[in-house]
Amino acid sequence: MSSQANHPALLIPGPIEFDDAVLQSMSHYSESHVGAPFVATFGETLSMLRKLFQTTDPTSQPFVISGSGTLGWDLVAANLAEPGDDVLVLHTGYFADSFSDCFETYGAKVTQLKAPIGSRPQLPEIEKALKEKKYKLLTVTHVDTSTGVLSELKALSELVHRVSPDTLLIVDGVCSVGCEDIEFDKWQLDGVITASQKAIGCPAGLSISMYSGRAIKSFQSRKTPPGSYFASFKNWLPIMQNYEAKKPSYFATPSPQLIHALHTSLTQILSKPLSERFAAHRETSQKIKKAVADLGLKQLASDPADQANGMTAIYLPENVKIPDLLPNLLKKGVIFAGGLHKEIATKYIRVGHMGVSVTDPKRDDVDRAIKALEAGLSEAGYQKA
Amino acid sequence: MSSQANHPALLIPGPIEFDDAVLQSMSHYSESHVGAPFVATFGETLSMLRKLFQTTDPTSQPFVISGSGTLGWDLVAANLAEPGDDVLVLHTGYFADSFSDCFETYGAKVTQLKAPIGSRPQLPEIEKALKEKKYKLLTVTHVDTSTGVLSELKALSELVHRVSPDTLLIVDGVCSVGCEDIEFDKWQLDGVITASQKAIGCPAGLSISMYSGRAIKSFQSRKTPPGSYFASFKNWLPIMQNYEAKKPSYFATPSPQLIHALHTSLTQILSKPLSERFAAHRETSQKIKKAVADLGLKQLASDPADQANGMTAIYLPENVKIPDLLPNLLKKGVIFAGGLHKEIATKYIRVGHMGVSVTDPKRDDVDRAIKALEAGLSEAGYQKA
Structure with a gap:
């Protein structure tokens, strides 16, 4: 069952295939979460995230917390919105509904702007x-x-900054x-939340996010305390700042093994x-989308400008069942994965093309996927008709 | 940097030393979180937790969620207490203060019963x-x-059931x-929250907990919705029940690698x-406590009946500095670890003696610790005076 064993290529839109070196980092021997070696590893990981997000502004703040991607919604909703605040959620599928539920849990008032599937x-x-x-916040799912x-x-x-410059722009x-x-x-984003197990290429279990200095200031000027304990910026902000400054610090025990894997993956990226x-990723996506079109099949995203580069959602032919x-x-x-959008879940499939399946020339995952x-x-x- | 490499023995009260087979499970190749092989692994893991907690009552409910041990407090405070509910927190150190903060975040009213250090x-x-x-809930830190x-x-x-039978008894x-x-x-507990990285012997990153049927019923009869989204029983309960029934289910992506490690560790236990x-664990603890006494040193827990079996907190001699x-x-x-109780943190050290350092006859961690x-x-x- 080791990382090297033969296994089917996991081409769902996350978790993705992981590089063997990343998987091997997961079995790092046990270290103290406040000992110098691990503190250095965690600190470097946070610094590398700044590069991945292309931010050099020292007021930007990365967070890495044990949890799933879902925890990122709580981080935003419990810290950057206050009860009664209005939030505009751009809706492109399943995840806007869940993000809305999360906001409502913490008392924000949600307006959804829904697009056709x-x-x-x-x-x-x-x-x-x-x-x-x-609106206090506007949220958008970058890729649904x-x-x-x-x-x-x-x-x-550009639109948000022109029309409603005080609104924080949050990206899922x-x-x-x-x-x-x-x-x-460059794009003046205020928050981007993500998880480890998709295009970052590290096993699931880490909530990863980046906030602007403006977002952190907005948090610091809250009139009410954060709505969550485990997801509270108040609890985590000093911890993240200390780790990045290579100083030991404790609120909750991080996962050294997962942080090592993330460190390896970010170093590779x-x-x-x-x-x-x-x-x-764009080239591979084009190859897959061309194969889908050649098969006479349609994507959920009909406009090429709306099509993600790390995954493809494909309507099945009438008589083919998942x-x-x-x-x-x-x-x-x-x-591959089945459908997830509740209105049409049985009618389409999803294929992920991210990370080493795309970037490692020794892998033939994508060609195998198309042939299969x-x-x-x-x-x-x-x-084909 | 592999699991087999020579490294200092980590004898802090968590994370602990992990067995090589557990560490190797961390590098399992990537699997779909909703595919049959992983669903079976997760389901078996939940069933094994019932055995570890010594519960055969089918209404008991295990949860395993990506996060740290701290997340367990949110699970309790956001689901089993409602705003305005009174909670009695038995205080034996640092962690009762934090659990109290967590309750207050979700609107419960906390009364602390404090003992001398x-x-x-x-x-x-x-x-x-x-x-x-x-009191809606009484909480106790089993080992602080x-x-x-x-x-x-x-x-x-016995006391709680005799004097205040409606109060839910929650164990950290x-x-x-x-x-x-x-x-x-047998002890009629209503909730026990824990984490993976201590005596369970699996790397950090999993919040593990067990609730009684009575606690789940209490949750189901809430008048207000749960105070957290990521820690909501409403979101997780069907997921845990489905995984244990070997049915795929999705709320947030679990960490297959961590679940594999937990599966391995529970199988060993x-x-x-x-x-x-x-x-x-009792025998090893006695050996360490005898060595501490032989050195003329005192433990924080002066009464032998109050002394944990998986760790020892030792006052340092006057002139010895951490x-x-x-x-x-x-x-x-x-x-070893330094002190954590804020009032006396510089005056004592802590040594953990849990898991493979205690149970694996091929290891000499404890003898090395005493000699060191x-x-x-x-x-x-x-x-010695």
């Missing part, structure tokens, strides 16, 4: 909404894992950080220009 | 407090990691589950009678 809210309607009400829809951050940020980047270009400083990494197709693909050595999909559909009786 | 609240004063007010004080659960439970077992006897059913495991002693012990190949302590004190100029 496979699309995203357009700038003019966002502008209209921002002019109607004063349920639909494969990519949102455009640069133009959105769980399925985008590490495979889509994110220029935290940052060993080449980020632009090359993003270009590789419970038949996915097990057949598994036999061919690749694991072609053969699987053919064996299910599908022929 | 090194002691624990006594049954008569607890009885008096329970008669003064109707900051003081090494062990609380007595059986008699406490972060530093006790896996090394102290806990009979969840349950391969022998639990009574043997607890006896081994910043001199601990680095010298590290040179001798053992890592003797030599370290002698080199610091200390002589």
Whole structure:
């Protein structure tokens, strides 16, 4: 069951395939969470995250906390919104509904701007909404894992800063950080939350996020205490600052093994220009999307400008059923995911193409995936019309 | 940097030393969190936890969630207390203060029953407090990691059930589950929260807990929604029940690597009678406590009945300073911890003796620790009076 063993290629939109060196870092011998060697590893990891998010502004603040990506929503909702605050949630699928639930748990008032499935809210309607009400936060799912829809951050940020400059712009980047270009400083983002197990290429178990100095200031001027204990910036901010300054500090015990794996993964990612990494993801995505089109299939995201580069959501042909197709693909050595958007979950499949499956020239995961999909559909009786 | 490399023995009260097989499980190849192989592993892990907690009552409910031990406090405070509920917190050190902060974050009203450092609240004063007010919950730190004080659960439970039978009895077992006897059913406990990295012997990153059917019912009859999103029973309960029934289910992505490690560790623990495991921890603890006494040193917990079996907190001789002693012990190949109780942090050290350092006959961690302590004190100029 070791990292080297033969196993089917995991090509779902997260968790992804992990590099063997990353997996081996997981079995690092036990260290004290406040001892100098681990404190240095954690501190370097936080500094490397600044590079991944392309931020050099010293007021930006990275957080790495044991938890899943979902915890990032609590970090935002319990610290950056206060009870009664208005929040505008751009809706491109399943995850906007959950993020909204999270905001409501902590007392914020949510307005959703919903796009039809496979699309995203357009700038003019966002502008209209921002002019109607004063929003404390606007949230956008950069890549919605349920639909494969990519949102455009640069133009959105320009709009928000022009129309409602006090509104904090928060990005759910769980399925985008590490495979889509994110220029935290240049695009004036206020928060990007993500998780370890997707394009960052480290096993699940870490909530990873970056906040602007403006967001941290907004937190510090709250009138009410944070709504969560485990997700409280008040508890974590000094810890993150101390670790990055290589000073031991304690609020809750971090996971040295996961931090080592993240350190290894970030070191690998940052060993080449980020632009090359993003270009590789775009190229591979184009290859897969071309294969899908050649098969006569449609994506949920119909407009090429709305299509994510790290995953593809594909409508199945009428007569092909998920419970038949996915097990057949598994036999061919690749694991795809079923649908997640509740309205159409049985009608589409999702394939992830992130991390080493894209960047490691020794892997043939993507070619195998395309061949398996072609053969699987053919064996299910599908022929291109 | 692999698990097999030579490294100093980590003898702090958590994280502890991990077995190589557990560490190797951390580097399991990537699996889908909703695929049959991982769902089976997670389901078995939950079932094994029932055995570790000695519960056969089918209404008992285990939870395993990505996070640190601290998350367990949020699980209790956000789900089992409602805003305005009175909570009685038995105070034996640092962790009762933090648990109280957590309750207050979610709106509960906390009354602390404080014992002098090194002691624990006594049954008569607890009885008096329970008669003064109707408490929704009573919490006790089974072993306080900051003081090494062990609380007595059986008699406490008898008292609570006699005097205030509606009060839920919640145990913070972060530093006790896996090394102290806990009979969840027999002692009629309502909640025990713990973490992976102490006596359970699995790397940090998992919040592990068990609740009684009565606690779950109490949750289900809440008048207000849970105060947290990430720590909400509403979100997690169906997920845990589905995984244990070997059905795929999704709220937030679990960490397959950590769950594999926990599966390995629980399999090892349950391969022998639990009574043997607890006896081994008691014997090793006695050996260390005798060595401490032979050195003429005192423990924080002065009454032998209040002394934990998985750790020892030791007052330093007047002229021996932590910043001199601990680095010298590290040179001798053992890592101890400094003090944590804020009032006396510089005056004492803590040594953990849990898990494989106690149970694996191939290890000499404990003997090395005793010899290192003797030599370290002698080199610091200390002589027994």
